[in-house]
Amino acid sequence: MTQTYDTELKLFINGSWRTGEGRDEHAVLNPATGDTVAALPLATPADLDEALAASAKGFQEWRATDVEARGAILHKVASLIRERTEAIATLLTLEQGKPLVEARGEVASSAALFDYYAEEAKRAYGRVLVRPTGQRSIVIKQPVGPTATFTPWNFPVYLMTKKLAAALAAGCSVIAKPPEETPGCTSALMRCLIDAGVPANVAQLVYGVPDMVSRHLIGSPTIRKISFTGSIPVGKHLMRLAADGAKRITMELGGHAPVLIFDDCDLEKTLDMVVPQKFRNAGQVCVSPTRFYVQRGIYDRFVEGFAARTRQLVVGNGMDADTKMGPLANSRRPDAIDALVEDARTKGARVLTGGVRGNQGFFYQPTVLADVPLDANVMSNEPFGPVALMRPFDTFDEAIEQANRLPYGLAAFGFTENGRQANMLGDALESGMVGINSFAISVPDAPFGGVKESGFGSEGGPEGLDSYLVTKAIHQA
Numbered sequence: 280m281t282q283t284y285d286t287e288l289k290l291f292i293n294g295s296w297r298t299g300e301g302r303d304e305h306a307v308l309n310p311a312t313g314d315t316v317a318a319l320p321l322a323t324p325a326d327l328d329e330a331l332a333a334s335a336k337g338f339q340e341w342r343a344t345d346v347e348a349r350g351a352i353l354h355k356v357a358s359l360i361r362e363r364t365e366a367i368a369t370l371l372t373l374e375q376g377k378p379l380v381e382a383r384g385e386v387a388s389s390a391a392l393f394d395y396y397a398e399e400a401k402r403a404y405g406r407v408l409v410r411p412t413g414q415r416s417i418v419i420k421q422p423v424g425p426t427a428t429f430t431p432w433n434f435p436v437y438l439m440t441k442k443l444a445a446a447l448a449a450g451c452s453v454i455a456k457p458p459e460e461t462p463g464c465t466s467a468l469m470r471c472l473i474d475a476g477v478p479a480n481v482a483q484l485v486y487g488v489p490d491m492v493s494r495h496l497i498g499s500p501t502i503r504k505i506s507f508t509g510s511i512p513v514g515k516h517l518m519r520l521a522a523d524g525a526k527r528i529t530m531e532l533g534g535h536a537p538v539l540i541f542d543d544c545d546l547e548k549t550l551d552m553v554v555p556q557k558f559r560n561a562g563q564v565c566v567s568p569t570r571f572y573v574q575r576g577i578y579d580r581f582v583e584g585f586a587a588r589t590r591q592l593v594v595g596n597g598m599d600a601d602t603k604m605g606p607l608a609n610s611r612r613p614d615a616i617d618a619l620v621e622d623a624r625t626k627g628a629r630v631l632t633g634g635v636r637g638n639q640g641f642f643y644q645p646t647v648l649a650d651v652p653l654d655a656n657v658m659s660n661e662p663f664g665p666v667a668l669m670r671p672f673d674t675f676d677e678a679i680e681q682a683n684r685l686p687y688g689l690a691a692f693g694f695t696e697n698g699r700q701a702n703m704l705g706d707a708l709e710s711g712m713v714g715i716n717s718f719a720i721s722v723p724d725a726p727f728g729g730v731k732e733s734g735f736g737s738e739g740g741p742e743g744l745d746s747y748l749v750t751k752a753i754h755q756a
Protein backbone atom coordinates (compact mmCIF):
# COMPACT_ATOMS: atom_id res chain seq x y z
CA MET A 280 0.00 0.00 0.00
CA THR A 281 1.38 3.39 -1.00
CA GLN A 282 1.93 5.79 1.89
CA THR A 283 3.10 8.67 -0.25
CA TYR A 284 1.04 11.75 -0.90
CA ASP A 285 0.91 11.35 -4.65
CA THR A 286 -1.12 14.11 -6.27
CA GLU A 287 -0.64 17.50 -7.85
CA LEU A 288 -2.98 20.05 -6.31
CA LYS A 289 -4.91 22.28 -8.69
CA LEU A 290 -7.93 24.53 -8.99
CA PHE A 291 -10.61 23.59 -11.51
CA ILE A 292 -12.09 26.69 -13.14
CA ASN A 293 -13.96 27.15 -16.38
CA GLY A 294 -13.02 23.71 -17.67
CA SER A 295 -9.30 23.69 -16.91
CA TRP A 296 -7.11 22.49 -14.08
CA ARG A 297 -4.89 25.35 -12.85
CA THR A 298 -1.58 24.93 -11.03
CA GLY A 299 0.62 27.44 -9.15
CA GLU A 300 1.49 29.88 -11.96
CA GLY A 301 2.43 32.66 -9.54
CA ARG A 302 -0.53 32.17 -7.21
CA ASP A 303 0.02 32.27 -3.43
CA GLU A 304 0.30 28.82 -1.89
CA HIS A 305 -0.84 27.06 1.30
CA ALA A 306 1.30 24.32 2.87
CA VAL A 307 -0.59 21.04 3.27
CA LEU A 308 0.55 19.05 6.34
CA ASN A 309 0.34 15.43 7.38
CA PRO A 310 -1.16 15.71 10.89
CA ALA A 311 0.42 12.44 12.03
CA THR A 312 3.91 13.89 11.57
CA GLY A 313 3.45 17.64 11.16
CA ASP A 314 5.47 17.40 7.90
CA THR A 315 4.56 19.44 4.83
CA VAL A 316 3.39 17.12 2.04
CA ALA A 317 2.31 19.51 -0.73
CA ALA A 318 1.71 23.11 -1.77
CA LEU A 319 -1.81 24.18 -2.66
CA PRO A 320 -2.40 27.06 -5.12
CA LEU A 321 -4.85 29.67 -3.84
CA ALA A 322 -7.44 31.35 -6.05
CA THR A 323 -7.07 35.03 -6.93
CA PRO A 324 -10.02 37.42 -7.32
CA ALA A 325 -9.60 37.08 -11.10
CA ASP A 326 -9.90 33.26 -10.76
CA LEU A 327 -13.12 33.69 -8.81
CA ASP A 328 -14.57 36.10 -11.38
CA GLU A 329 -13.83 33.58 -14.10
CA ALA A 330 -15.46 30.82 -12.05
CA LEU A 331 -18.54 32.98 -11.47
CA ALA A 332 -18.96 33.74 -15.17
CA ALA A 333 -18.55 30.05 -16.02
CA SER A 334 -21.03 29.06 -13.30
CA ALA A 335 -23.69 31.39 -14.74
CA LYS A 336 -23.28 29.69 -18.16
CA GLY A 337 -23.09 26.25 -16.62
CA PHE A 338 -26.36 26.77 -14.79
CA GLN A 339 -28.23 27.50 -18.02
CA GLU A 340 -26.79 24.36 -19.61
CA TRP A 341 -27.36 22.05 -16.65
CA ARG A 342 -30.90 23.13 -15.80
CA ALA A 343 -31.85 22.37 -19.42
CA THR A 344 -30.31 18.88 -19.24
CA ASP A 345 -32.90 16.13 -18.95
CA VAL A 346 -33.22 14.83 -15.42
CA GLU A 347 -32.61 11.24 -16.57
CA ALA A 348 -29.33 12.33 -18.13
CA ARG A 349 -28.33 14.21 -14.98
CA GLY A 350 -29.18 11.13 -12.91
CA ALA A 351 -27.11 8.86 -15.18
CA ILE A 352 -24.08 11.12 -14.75
CA LEU A 353 -24.49 11.13 -10.96
CA HIS A 354 -24.65 7.31 -10.94
CA LYS A 355 -21.43 7.32 -12.95
CA VAL A 356 -19.85 9.63 -10.37
CA ALA A 357 -20.77 7.06 -7.70
CA SER A 358 -19.14 4.25 -9.73
CA LEU A 359 -15.92 6.21 -10.24
CA ILE A 360 -15.74 7.07 -6.54
CA ARG A 361 -16.06 3.34 -5.74
CA GLU A 362 -13.38 2.41 -8.30
CA ARG A 363 -11.01 5.02 -6.86
CA THR A 364 -11.74 4.36 -3.18
CA GLU A 365 -8.22 3.35 -2.23
CA ALA A 366 -6.58 6.40 -3.81
CA ILE A 367 -9.11 8.86 -2.37
CA ALA A 368 -9.08 7.27 1.09
CA THR A 369 -5.27 7.28 1.21
CA LEU A 370 -5.12 10.99 0.42
CA LEU A 371 -7.79 11.61 3.04
CA THR A 372 -5.87 9.79 5.76
CA LEU A 373 -2.54 11.39 4.83
CA GLU A 374 -3.91 14.93 5.02
CA GLN A 375 -6.64 14.57 7.67
CA GLY A 376 -5.30 11.81 9.91
CA LYS A 377 -8.29 9.48 10.39
CA PRO A 378 -7.65 5.70 10.28
CA LEU A 379 -7.70 4.36 6.73
CA VAL A 380 -10.67 2.14 7.50
CA GLU A 381 -12.70 5.23 8.48
CA ALA A 382 -11.51 7.04 5.35
CA ARG A 383 -12.72 4.13 3.19
CA GLY A 384 -16.08 4.28 4.97
CA GLU A 385 -16.36 8.00 4.26
CA VAL A 386 -15.67 7.41 0.58
CA ALA A 387 -18.26 4.61 0.44
CA SER A 388 -20.87 6.92 2.04
CA SER A 389 -20.13 9.53 -0.60
CA ALA A 390 -20.73 7.07 -3.41
CA ALA A 391 -24.02 6.01 -1.80
CA LEU A 392 -25.17 9.61 -1.60
CA PHE A 393 -24.48 10.25 -5.30
CA ASP A 394 -26.52 7.14 -6.12
CA TYR A 395 -29.35 8.33 -3.87
CA TYR A 396 -29.54 11.79 -5.42
CA ALA A 397 -29.25 10.36 -8.94
CA GLU A 398 -32.70 8.86 -8.26
CA GLU A 399 -34.12 11.59 -6.01
CA ALA A 400 -33.48 14.11 -8.81
CA LYS A 401 -36.50 12.60 -10.58
CA ARG A 402 -38.81 13.42 -7.67
CA ALA A 403 -38.75 17.24 -7.66
CA TYR A 404 -42.53 17.08 -7.95
CA GLY A 405 -44.93 20.00 -8.17
CA ARG A 406 -48.75 19.85 -8.02
CA VAL A 407 -51.82 21.05 -9.91
CA LEU A 408 -54.91 22.57 -8.26
CA VAL A 409 -58.00 22.61 -10.45
CA ARG A 410 -60.71 25.22 -9.66
CA PRO A 411 -64.43 24.79 -10.45
CA THR A 412 -64.05 27.80 -12.79
CA GLY A 413 -61.54 25.89 -14.84
CA GLN A 414 -58.64 27.95 -13.53
CA ARG A 415 -55.60 25.89 -12.67
CA SER A 416 -52.87 26.67 -10.22
CA ILE A 417 -49.71 24.86 -11.18
CA VAL A 418 -46.93 24.63 -8.60
CA ILE A 419 -43.51 23.80 -10.00
CA LYS A 420 -40.03 23.47 -8.53
CA GLN A 421 -37.04 24.96 -10.31
CA PRO A 422 -33.34 24.96 -9.45
CA VAL A 423 -32.41 27.98 -7.35
CA GLY A 424 -29.35 28.91 -9.43
CA PRO A 425 -25.54 28.93 -9.19
CA THR A 426 -24.51 27.80 -5.72
CA ALA A 427 -21.40 28.33 -3.59
CA THR A 428 -20.51 25.63 -1.07
CA PHE A 429 -18.08 25.84 1.86
CA THR A 430 -17.12 22.64 3.61
CA PRO A 431 -14.80 21.68 6.50
CA TRP A 432 -11.88 19.33 7.01
CA ASN A 433 -13.41 16.72 9.36
CA PHE A 434 -15.28 14.77 6.64
CA PRO A 435 -13.92 16.59 3.58
CA VAL A 436 -15.17 14.10 0.99
CA TYR A 437 -18.58 13.30 2.48
CA LEU A 438 -19.54 16.85 3.43
CA MET A 439 -18.61 18.17 -0.01
CA THR A 440 -20.62 15.32 -1.51
CA LYS A 441 -23.70 16.20 0.56
CA LYS A 442 -23.80 19.60 -1.10
CA LEU A 443 -22.68 18.69 -4.61
CA ALA A 444 -24.86 15.63 -5.08
CA ALA A 445 -28.06 17.44 -4.05
CA ALA A 446 -27.25 20.69 -5.90
CA LEU A 447 -26.39 18.87 -9.12
CA ALA A 448 -29.45 16.65 -8.82
CA ALA A 449 -31.61 19.77 -8.53
CA GLY A 450 -30.07 21.30 -11.66
CA CYS A 451 -27.81 23.89 -10.03
CA SER A 452 -24.23 24.73 -11.00
CA VAL A 453 -21.76 24.73 -8.10
CA ILE A 454 -18.55 26.46 -7.12
CA ALA A 455 -17.10 24.34 -4.32
CA LYS A 456 -14.63 25.67 -1.78
CA PRO A 457 -13.45 22.73 0.28
CA PRO A 458 -10.99 23.25 3.17
CA GLU A 459 -7.39 24.14 2.42
CA GLU A 460 -6.16 21.51 4.94
CA THR A 461 -7.46 18.54 2.92
CA PRO A 462 -7.31 19.42 -0.78
CA GLY A 463 -6.03 16.12 -2.22
CA CYS A 464 -9.09 14.03 -1.45
CA THR A 465 -11.53 16.77 -2.47
CA SER A 466 -9.68 17.30 -5.78
CA ALA A 467 -9.90 13.56 -6.37
CA LEU A 468 -13.65 13.78 -5.76
CA MET A 469 -13.98 16.62 -8.26
CA ARG A 470 -12.06 14.53 -10.82
CA CYS A 471 -14.71 11.82 -10.44
CA LEU A 472 -17.39 14.38 -11.32
CA ILE A 473 -15.58 15.70 -14.36
CA ASP A 474 -14.59 12.23 -15.59
CA ALA A 475 -18.20 11.07 -15.19
CA GLY A 476 -19.41 13.79 -17.53
CA VAL A 477 -20.50 16.68 -15.33
CA PRO A 478 -19.98 19.58 -17.78
CA ALA A 479 -16.86 21.58 -16.97
CA ASN A 480 -18.51 24.85 -15.99
CA VAL A 481 -21.24 23.14 -13.96
CA ALA A 482 -18.91 22.03 -11.16
CA GLN A 483 -15.83 24.04 -10.25
CA LEU A 484 -13.27 23.82 -7.47
CA VAL A 485 -11.48 26.67 -5.73
CA TYR A 486 -9.28 26.92 -2.67
CA GLY A 487 -8.13 30.21 -1.22
CA VAL A 488 -8.04 32.50 1.77
CA PRO A 489 -11.47 31.57 3.20
CA ASP A 490 -12.62 35.06 4.08
CA MET A 491 -11.62 36.48 0.69
CA VAL A 492 -13.26 33.64 -1.23
CA SER A 493 -16.51 33.69 0.73
CA ARG A 494 -16.88 37.49 0.53
CA HIS A 495 -16.18 37.41 -3.20
CA LEU A 496 -18.54 34.57 -4.05
CA ILE A 497 -21.37 35.48 -1.69
CA GLY A 498 -21.12 39.13 -2.75
CA SER A 499 -21.58 38.25 -6.42
CA PRO A 500 -25.10 38.59 -7.86
CA THR A 501 -24.45 35.38 -9.81
CA ILE A 502 -24.61 33.20 -6.68
CA ARG A 503 -28.18 32.46 -5.52
CA LYS A 504 -27.59 29.90 -2.78
CA ILE A 505 -24.94 29.34 -0.13
CA SER A 506 -24.43 26.12 1.77
CA PHE A 507 -21.96 26.01 4.66
CA THR A 508 -20.84 23.37 7.12
CA GLY A 509 -18.51 24.50 9.91
CA SER A 510 -18.32 26.49 13.09
CA ILE A 511 -21.12 28.64 14.51
CA PRO A 512 -19.14 31.93 14.44
CA VAL A 513 -18.17 31.49 10.78
CA GLY A 514 -21.74 30.43 9.94
CA LYS A 515 -23.13 33.61 11.49
CA HIS A 516 -20.58 35.67 9.56
CA LEU A 517 -21.62 34.06 6.27
CA MET A 518 -25.32 34.56 7.10
CA ARG A 519 -24.65 38.29 7.44
CA LEU A 520 -22.91 38.33 4.05
CA ALA A 521 -25.78 36.39 2.48
CA ALA A 522 -28.34 38.78 3.98
CA ASP A 523 -27.03 41.63 1.80
CA GLY A 524 -28.14 39.75 -1.30
CA ALA A 525 -31.17 38.08 0.37
CA LYS A 526 -29.68 34.72 -0.66
CA ARG A 527 -30.92 31.27 0.26
CA ILE A 528 -28.71 29.55 2.84
CA THR A 529 -28.26 26.17 4.41
CA MET A 530 -26.21 26.21 7.62
CA GLU A 531 -24.95 23.01 9.23
CA LEU A 532 -23.09 24.32 12.27
CA GLY A 533 -21.68 22.75 15.39
CA GLY A 534 -23.40 20.92 18.23
CA HIS A 535 -22.58 19.58 21.69
CA ALA A 536 -24.40 16.27 21.65
CA PRO A 537 -25.85 15.03 24.93
CA VAL A 538 -26.09 11.29 25.57
CA LEU A 539 -28.63 10.16 28.16
CA ILE A 540 -27.77 6.80 29.67
CA PHE A 541 -30.64 5.34 31.71
CA ASP A 542 -30.11 2.67 34.33
CA ASP A 543 -32.35 0.24 32.39
CA CYS A 544 -30.01 0.23 29.38
CA ASP A 545 -28.00 -2.81 28.35
CA LEU A 546 -24.82 -1.53 30.00
CA GLU A 547 -22.12 -3.66 28.35
CA LYS A 548 -23.69 -3.36 24.90
CA THR A 549 -24.06 0.40 25.34
CA LEU A 550 -20.43 0.80 26.41
CA ASP A 551 -19.25 -1.25 23.44
CA MET A 552 -21.16 1.13 21.15
CA VAL A 553 -20.45 4.50 22.69
CA VAL A 554 -16.68 4.33 23.18
CA PRO A 555 -15.74 3.76 19.49
CA GLN A 556 -18.34 6.38 18.49
CA LYS A 557 -16.87 8.97 20.85
CA PHE A 558 -13.37 8.53 19.43
CA ARG A 559 -14.32 8.08 15.77
CA ASN A 560 -12.41 10.67 13.73
CA ALA A 561 -10.72 11.64 17.03
CA GLY A 562 -14.01 13.19 18.15
CA GLN A 563 -13.94 15.77 15.35
CA VAL A 564 -17.52 15.06 14.39
CA CYS A 565 -20.34 17.60 14.62
CA VAL A 566 -22.65 14.91 16.05
CA SER A 567 -20.00 13.31 18.27
CA PRO A 568 -21.48 12.01 21.55
CA THR A 569 -19.96 14.39 24.09
CA ARG A 570 -21.95 15.16 27.24
CA PHE A 571 -22.74 11.84 28.92
CA TYR A 572 -25.50 12.18 31.51
CA VAL A 573 -25.66 8.85 33.34
CA GLN A 574 -28.40 7.79 35.75
CA ARG A 575 -26.94 7.60 39.24
CA GLY A 576 -27.57 3.88 39.79
CA ILE A 577 -25.09 2.90 37.07
CA TYR A 578 -22.90 6.03 37.00
CA ASP A 579 -19.77 4.53 38.59
CA ARG A 580 -19.94 1.33 36.52
CA PHE A 581 -20.53 3.27 33.31
CA VAL A 582 -17.69 5.72 33.96
CA GLU A 583 -15.24 2.95 34.89
CA GLY A 584 -16.24 0.79 31.91
CA PHE A 585 -15.90 3.76 29.58
CA ALA A 586 -12.44 4.69 30.90
CA ALA A 587 -11.23 1.06 30.77
CA ARG A 588 -12.26 0.68 27.13
CA THR A 589 -10.75 4.08 26.28
CA ARG A 590 -7.36 3.09 27.73
CA GLN A 591 -7.26 0.15 25.32
CA LEU A 592 -7.65 2.26 22.17
CA VAL A 593 -4.62 2.12 19.89
CA VAL A 594 -3.68 5.69 18.96
CA GLY A 595 -1.34 6.12 16.00
CA ASN A 596 -0.79 6.97 12.36
CA GLY A 597 -4.02 6.44 10.43
CA MET A 598 -2.09 4.47 7.80
CA ASP A 599 -1.21 1.73 10.34
CA ALA A 600 -3.68 -1.14 10.21
CA ASP A 601 -4.15 -1.46 13.99
CA THR A 602 -4.77 2.25 14.63
CA LYS A 603 -8.18 2.97 16.15
CA MET A 604 -7.70 6.72 16.58
CA GLY A 605 -5.43 9.02 14.58
CA PRO A 606 -4.11 12.52 15.25
CA LEU A 607 -6.25 15.64 15.30
CA ALA A 608 -6.54 17.29 11.92
CA ASN A 609 -4.53 20.46 12.46
CA SER A 610 -2.30 22.26 14.94
CA ARG A 611 -5.20 24.39 16.26
CA ARG A 612 -7.07 21.42 17.72
CA PRO A 613 -4.58 20.12 20.41
CA ASP A 614 -4.18 23.68 21.73
CA ALA A 615 -7.95 24.19 21.92
CA ILE A 616 -8.56 20.85 23.63
CA ASP A 617 -5.71 21.25 26.08
CA ALA A 618 -7.12 24.59 27.21
CA LEU A 619 -10.60 23.06 27.75
CA VAL A 620 -9.25 20.05 29.66
CA GLU A 621 -7.03 22.21 31.88
CA ASP A 622 -9.95 24.49 32.67
CA ALA A 623 -12.16 21.51 33.63
CA ARG A 624 -9.39 19.94 35.73
CA THR A 625 -8.84 23.21 37.59
CA LYS A 626 -12.56 23.47 38.31
CA GLY A 627 -12.71 19.98 39.82
CA ALA A 628 -13.25 17.42 37.01
CA ARG A 629 -11.55 14.04 37.50
CA VAL A 630 -9.27 13.04 34.60
CA LEU A 631 -9.74 9.26 34.39
CA THR A 632 -7.54 8.81 31.35
CA GLY A 633 -5.82 11.00 28.75
CA GLY A 634 -5.54 14.72 29.22
CA VAL A 635 -2.15 14.85 27.48
CA ARG A 636 -0.84 15.56 23.97
CA GLY A 637 1.18 13.19 21.85
CA ASN A 638 4.87 13.85 21.30
CA GLN A 639 4.74 14.40 17.54
CA GLY A 640 2.26 15.62 14.96
CA PHE A 641 -1.10 16.81 16.29
CA PHE A 642 -1.99 13.94 18.61
CA TYR A 643 -4.09 14.22 21.76
CA GLN A 644 -4.76 11.21 23.97
CA PRO A 645 -8.38 10.00 24.22
CA THR A 646 -9.64 11.67 27.38
CA VAL A 647 -12.40 10.86 29.87
CA LEU A 648 -13.45 13.51 32.40
CA ALA A 649 -15.82 12.55 35.23
CA ASP A 650 -17.91 14.74 37.58
CA VAL A 651 -17.38 17.70 35.26
CA PRO A 652 -18.80 20.85 36.86
CA LEU A 653 -21.37 22.75 34.84
CA ASP A 654 -19.26 25.89 34.91
CA ALA A 655 -16.35 24.18 33.13
CA ASN A 656 -16.01 25.76 29.67
CA VAL A 657 -16.06 22.36 28.02
CA MET A 658 -19.64 21.77 29.25
CA SER A 659 -20.80 24.67 27.08
CA ASN A 660 -18.20 24.87 24.27
CA GLU A 661 -18.00 22.01 21.79
CA PRO A 662 -14.62 20.32 22.34
CA PHE A 663 -14.56 18.94 18.78
CA GLY A 664 -11.96 16.43 19.87
CA PRO A 665 -11.39 13.17 21.79
CA VAL A 666 -12.94 14.25 25.08
CA ALA A 667 -15.87 12.52 26.84
CA LEU A 668 -17.62 14.36 29.68
CA MET A 669 -19.52 12.51 32.43
CA ARG A 670 -22.14 13.71 34.92
CA PRO A 671 -24.74 11.82 36.97
CA PHE A 672 -28.50 12.51 36.96
CA ASP A 673 -31.47 11.22 38.95
CA THR A 674 -34.72 11.79 37.05
CA PHE A 675 -35.87 11.84 33.41
CA ASP A 676 -36.88 15.51 33.68
CA GLU A 677 -33.52 16.50 35.11
CA ALA A 678 -31.72 14.69 32.27
CA ILE A 679 -33.83 16.43 29.63
CA GLU A 680 -33.26 19.81 31.25
CA GLN A 681 -29.49 19.24 31.19
CA ALA A 682 -29.53 17.94 27.64
CA ASN A 683 -31.49 20.96 26.37
CA ARG A 684 -29.71 23.62 28.40
CA LEU A 685 -27.32 24.78 25.64
CA PRO A 686 -28.21 27.02 22.69
CA TYR A 687 -27.24 24.21 20.27
CA GLY A 688 -29.34 21.36 18.92
CA LEU A 689 -27.74 19.18 16.28
CA ALA A 690 -27.79 15.61 17.61
CA ALA A 691 -28.82 13.96 20.87
CA PHE A 692 -28.77 10.33 21.94
CA GLY A 693 -30.50 8.18 24.52
CA PHE A 694 -29.93 4.63 25.73
CA THR A 695 -32.82 2.83 27.41
CA GLU A 696 -34.63 -0.50 27.11
CA ASN A 697 -37.95 1.13 28.14
CA GLY A 698 -40.07 1.76 25.02
CA ARG A 699 -42.22 4.47 26.59
CA GLN A 700 -39.14 6.32 27.81
CA ALA A 701 -37.62 6.01 24.33
CA ASN A 702 -40.70 7.68 22.79
CA MET A 703 -40.60 10.46 25.38
CA LEU A 704 -36.91 11.06 24.59
CA GLY A 705 -37.64 11.44 20.88
CA ASP A 706 -40.23 14.12 21.68
CA ALA A 707 -38.38 16.01 24.39
CA LEU A 708 -34.82 16.37 23.13
CA GLU A 709 -34.28 19.69 21.34
CA SER A 710 -32.17 18.65 18.37
CA GLY A 711 -32.39 18.03 14.65
CA MET A 712 -31.55 14.34 15.01
CA VAL A 713 -32.19 11.95 17.90
CA GLY A 714 -30.55 8.53 18.08
CA ILE A 715 -32.12 6.03 20.48
CA ASN A 716 -29.94 3.01 21.17
CA SER A 717 -28.29 3.95 17.87
CA PHE A 718 -25.72 6.26 16.34
CA ALA A 719 -26.85 5.66 12.74
CA ILE A 720 -28.24 9.16 12.22
CA SER A 721 -26.50 10.14 8.99
CA VAL A 722 -28.15 8.23 6.14
CA PRO A 723 -28.79 9.22 2.51
CA ASP A 724 -32.59 9.22 2.63
CA ALA A 725 -33.30 11.12 5.89
CA PRO A 726 -32.75 14.80 6.66
CA PHE A 727 -29.68 15.85 8.63
CA GLY A 728 -29.52 19.34 10.16
CA GLY A 729 -29.78 21.31 13.35
CA VAL A 730 -32.10 23.52 15.34
CA LYS A 731 -31.34 26.52 17.58
CA GLU A 732 -27.80 27.84 16.92
CA SER A 733 -26.77 24.60 15.24
CA GLY A 734 -28.20 25.99 12.03
CA PHE A 735 -31.11 25.46 9.71
CA GLY A 736 -31.94 23.65 6.53
CA SER A 737 -31.41 19.94 5.97
CA GLU A 738 -29.04 17.82 3.94
CA GLY A 739 -29.96 14.31 2.85
CA GLY A 740 -33.35 12.98 1.86
CA PRO A 741 -35.95 14.87 -0.19
CA GLU A 742 -35.41 17.84 2.15
CA GLY A 743 -31.80 18.09 0.93
CA LEU A 744 -32.94 18.27 -2.70
CA ASP A 745 -35.61 20.79 -1.82
CA SER A 746 -33.03 23.17 -0.41
CA TYR A 747 -31.70 23.72 -3.96
CA LEU A 748 -35.16 24.29 -5.46
CA VAL A 749 -37.42 27.33 -5.55
CA THR A 750 -41.19 27.06 -5.75
CA LYS A 751 -43.19 28.86 -8.42
CA ALA A 752 -46.99 29.07 -8.68
CA ILE A 753 -48.43 29.57 -12.17
CA HIS A 754 -52.14 30.50 -12.26
CA GLN A 755 -53.80 29.83 -15.59
CA ALA A 756 -57.39 30.69 -16.51
Ligand code: NAD
Pocket residue numbers: 429430431432433458459489490491493494508509510511512513516517531532533534564565611661662663
Ligand atom coordinates in the same frame (compact mmCIF):
# COMPACT_ATOMS: atom_id res chain seq x y z
P1 NAD B 1 -12.97 27.88 11.93
O1 NAD B 1 -14.14 28.49 12.56
O2 NAD B 1 -11.78 28.74 11.67
O3 NAD B 1 -13.33 27.19 10.54
C1 NAD B 1 -14.39 26.28 10.38
C2 NAD B 1 -14.51 25.99 8.89
O4 NAD B 1 -14.93 27.18 8.22
C3 NAD B 1 -13.20 25.62 8.22
O5 NAD B 1 -13.47 24.64 7.24
C4 NAD B 1 -12.72 26.91 7.54
O6 NAD B 1 -11.98 26.67 6.36
C5 NAD B 1 -14.02 27.58 7.21
N1 NAD B 1 -13.95 29.02 7.25
C6 NAD B 1 -13.34 29.79 8.18
N2 NAD B 1 -13.53 31.09 7.90
C7 NAD B 1 -14.28 31.15 6.78
C8 NAD B 1 -14.82 32.20 6.00
N3 NAD B 1 -14.67 33.49 6.34
N4 NAD B 1 -15.54 31.89 4.90
C9 NAD B 1 -15.74 30.60 4.55
N5 NAD B 1 -15.26 29.57 5.24
C10 NAD B 1 -14.54 29.83 6.35
O7 NAD B 1 -12.59 26.71 12.86
P2 NAD B 1 -11.58 25.50 12.72
O8 NAD B 1 -10.42 25.72 13.62
O9 NAD B 1 -11.28 25.12 11.30
O10 NAD B 1 -12.53 24.40 13.33
C11 NAD B 1 -12.85 24.50 14.69
C12 NAD B 1 -14.32 24.55 14.97
O11 NAD B 1 -15.12 24.48 13.81
C13 NAD B 1 -14.68 23.33 15.76
O12 NAD B 1 -14.56 23.60 17.12
C14 NAD B 1 -16.08 23.03 15.36
O13 NAD B 1 -16.97 23.67 16.25
C15 NAD B 1 -16.26 23.67 14.03
N6 NAD B 1 -16.38 22.71 12.94
C16 NAD B 1 -17.60 22.18 12.72
C17 NAD B 1 -17.77 21.27 11.71
C18 NAD B 1 -19.10 20.65 11.43
O14 NAD B 1 -19.15 19.58 10.84
N7 NAD B 1 -20.22 21.29 11.79
C19 NAD B 1 -16.68 20.89 10.93
C20 NAD B 1 -15.43 21.46 11.18
C21 NAD B 1 -15.29 22.40 12.19
